[in-house]
Amino acid sequence: LVFWSLAGASIAGLAVLAGAHDNEPDRANAPKRIAAPGAGLVQSAPGQNEWNRGRTPEDWWGEMLRYHGHVGPWNVVGWRIGQAALREFGAGWGDHSLDVIVHLPLTTPYTCLADGLAVGAGNSIGRLDIRLVEELSSATVHVSIRSKTHGRVLEFWPSRAYLRRISGKPVSELGAFAKESATMPERDLFEIRRPGIID
């Protein structure tokens, strides 16, 4: 029973398979089968179904530590952008309904932002819903996010003042900046832009 409910996304596919091999038109009376490992794990659609529903980490700071190894201001800015994106798009953590494109120089500490985003929104590099694009200047670091549900795009641009504040600081100070970033007003961290559409 558990298997059938979890495999809701692929149940139609299983029914087609069953039909191809024997005559079992009545799914409800079909014998309970043990699926081979990985059977039905072909694809999951974006959305709030049982198949791909995630769970927001209650301890996001600890999750970041486990995921990334440290928590610095770039991680926290990414986490805050991820949280803001869920709010702005009405998306759920880990529901994979957002495409997140992270524009940054491909070097630390900038790339720490991407792991913060992954923890903040529940996106996964292996699911291709968070992708990195190289920028040649730290002045153009930003995140573009598109909703797979309705196609809307928003951009999240870290504020110049904040980037200046956290740049070139000794490692010993980064913990304090990270804590500060966790609670400071969002408008002081980044600006949300709505790119126009050319039709």
Ligand SMILES: [Zn+2]
């Ligand atoms: Zn880092």
